[in-house]
Amino acid sequence: MTEATLQDDRTDSGRVLRLGGRWTVAHIGTIAPTLEALGDSNDPVTVDMSDVERIDTIGAWLVHKLIRDCDKATLANASDDAKRLIDQVGEADNTVQVxxxxxxxxxxxxxxxxxxxxxxxxxxxxxxxxxxxxxxxxxxxxxxxxRMRWNAVVSQMDVVGVNALGIVGLLSFLVGIVLAQQGAVQLRQFGAEVFVVNLIGRSTVRELGILLCAIMVAGRSGSAFAAQIGSMKLNEEIDAMRTIGMSPFDVLVIPRVIATSLMMVLLGFYGSMMAILGGGLFCWASLGMPPISFFQRLQEVVPLSDFWIGLVKAPVFGAIIAVTGCFQGMQVTGNAESVGQRTTAAVVQSIFLVIVLDAFFAVFFTALGFV
Known part of the structure; x- marks a missing residue:
């Protein structure tokens, strides 16, 4: 027997489908239409495979489909290999979701x-x-x-200012060296290395010293504010403050804003001086300019207005950094992942706002005649 056969017998207990022959791709073509019609039966069906000589994947799929489509179908007298093949085909029968x-x-x-x-x-x-x-x-x-919470203000001043002296001083010092080196390379082409002092003095005192310090404080303290307040909100500590009659603005926001605004003035001045020191050391080592000549030239070319402009911008930058960090911390919801997202947003938004404000101040003071 080579061709696949199918015998449909009806008994008192239901229908018996007797399969025989070779249920392979080469011999199954004439049986497939008949199986499609049998799949609509609601009667109990027994699939008897005692006479099947050979079965491949196609035949196993047809048998599996028949059993799947009939609500009360059972498999009988199948060999171990046939059962294993039918089971494997059934495991792969997953509905494809378009x-x-x-x-x-x-x-x-x-x-x-x-x-x-x-x-x-x-x-x-x-x-x-x-x-x-x-x-x-x-x-x-x-x-x-x-009553101002001065203890909290002093504590935040220590965190924002004193603990940041090392990183702010080091980076400002290195930036001063880089600025002097690049300026000397360009000005040497015109024999005007002496004007490196102008470049270092005016750029650091008026712009770069305060701006770089603000960026470092935003990355260091602004992110810390967002993470601290966000963690407190997740732990429902802020809700607990409101319950006992304490304002989160009085306890958390105002001390950080005051401390950051005050310390930005000092850090900005400190950063500018460190940048000038780095540039002066480079001029002494590379250009042969004595420190006395450097600082005398610095006093001549840097007007006092540049110094005051830098100090005016510093507290504004500090306030906007603190407010942004606290704001993002207050927006934390859900889980710890939100803390990371809000912390990142605090840093990005703080730096963005600082640069926007710096551009505004540059245009504003230039319009007033401070050039």
Whole structure:
């Protein structure tokens, strides 16, 4: 017997389908249409494979499909190899879920941009509300002379300022050396190495010293504020403060804003001096300019207005860094992953706002005639 056969017997207990012959791809063609019709039966069906000589994957699939489509089908008298093959085919019988149409890539991109713009506007509005509330609470504490938490302010000044002296001084010193070296290389082409002092003095005192210090404080302290307040919010410590009548703004936000604003003035001045020191040492070692000549030239070319402009910008940068860090910390929700996301957002937004404000100050003071 070579061709596949199928005998349909009806008994009192249901239908018996007796399979015989070779259930392989070469001999199964005439049986397949008959099996399709049998799959619609609701009667109990017994599939008897006692007369099957050989079966391959195609035959196993047809038998598996028959048993699957009949609600009350059972397999009888199948060899171990046939059972194993039918089981393997059944394990691979997974319904393929067709992915829905994803639509146009251009439309998706435009939609993502739109959501990003809406999200940015909502975040800006929430941030401005938070900034306004911070200023109101700060004004109330100054005007009504409510008890300021000076212990918290001093503690934050130590964290933001004293502990940052090492990293701020080192990086500012190195930036001063790099600035002097690059300026000397370019000015040497025109025989104007003496103007390296102008470059170092005016750029560090007026712009780079304060800006680099603000960026370092944003990465160091702004992220710490967001992580600390975010962790407290996850642990429901902020809710506990409100329950016992303590304002999170009084306890957490205001001390950090005051401490960062005050310490940014000192750190900015310190960073500018370290950058000048680095540039002066390079000029002494590479250009042969004595330190006395360097500092005399520095006094001649750097107006006092540059010094005051740098000090005016410093507390503003410090306040915006502290407010941004506290704001992102207050936005933490859900789980610890949100803390990491908000901490990253605090650093990015702080640096962005600092650079935007620096550009605004540059245009503003230039318009006033401080060039």
């Amino acid at each position: 992915r829905p149409d994803q639509g146009s890539v251009v439309v998706k991109r435009i939609e993502a941009i739109g959501k990003g713009v809406v999200g940015a506007i909502e975040t800006l509005g929430t941030f401005l509300a938070f900034l306004g509330k911070t200023l109101v609470v700060l004004a109330q504490e100054l005007v009504s002379r409510r």
